[in-house]
Amino acid sequence: MAYDSNNIFARLLRGEIPAKKLYEDEHTLAFHDIRPQAPVHVLVIPKGAYESLDDFSAKASAAEQAALMKAIGQVARLTGVDKTGYRVLSNIGRDGHQEVPHLHFHVIGGRQLGRMIPKAE
Numbered sequence: 001m002a003y004d005s006n007n008i009f010a011r012l013l014r015g016e017i018p019a020k021k022l023y024e025d026e027h028t029l030a031f032h033d034i035r036p037q038a039p040v041h042v043l044v045i046p047k048g049a050y051e052s053l054d055d056f057s058a059k060a061s062a063a064e065q066a067a068l069m070k071a072i073g074q075v076a077r078l079t080g081v082d083k084t085g086y087r088v089l090s091n092i093g094r095d096g097h098q099e100v101p102h103l104h105f106h107v108i109g110g111r112q113l114g115r116m117i118p119k120a121e
Contacts, residue, residue, distance in 0.1 A: 003049040009102035013047055023074050027067035030075045030107075039110030040079045040086065044071050050103040052092045072105055081109030087116065 004010070012019050012031070019031040022042055033041040046068050050056040057065070076082040086109030091098040 003051050003055075004101050005049065007100055007102050009045050009100050009104060010049070013045075022078060023071060025067055025071065027064045028071040030071055033106070037106075038108045038113065040081050040108065042075050042079065042107045043104050044068065044075055044107060045102060045104045051101050052098070052103055053090060054092070056103045068105075072107060075107045076109075079107070079109070081107070085109060085113075087113055 008017065011017050013029065019029075021029065021031050023030040023044075027047055028044060029047060030042050030044045033043055046056060046060065046064055048056075048060060048064055050060060056068075060068075072088055073082075076086055079086075086107055089106045089108065090104065
């Protein structure tokens with residue numbers, strides 16, 4: 001599937017729509033989610049045209065891959081959730097309920113998040 005250059009994150013990266021930016025470097029952008037699910041809810045995206053994690057891991061340079069992981073850690077430190085705990089989540093594809101076809105990671109924290117998946121009985 002070809003990357004959709006008109007998705008909301010591509011448009012945000014081009015400056016066509018605003019974002020409340022938290023962090024930015026050569027390869028990544030982090031911004032506050034417009035519908036936060038917790039006191040801290042920041043999205044971290046690569047600036048390159050990558051639809052999913054498998055796309056990114058296959059095509060992104062080592063510098064892009066390293067920058068994305070470093071940006072996630074930087075967001076945790078900037079928001080203070082590195083001290084209390086947080087969740088990093090990426091929804092991929094239809095079954096993963098990915099809403100925007102541009103790779104993105106949610107950094108969520110600032111409160112007790114509970115179990116992600118209930119324990120098996």
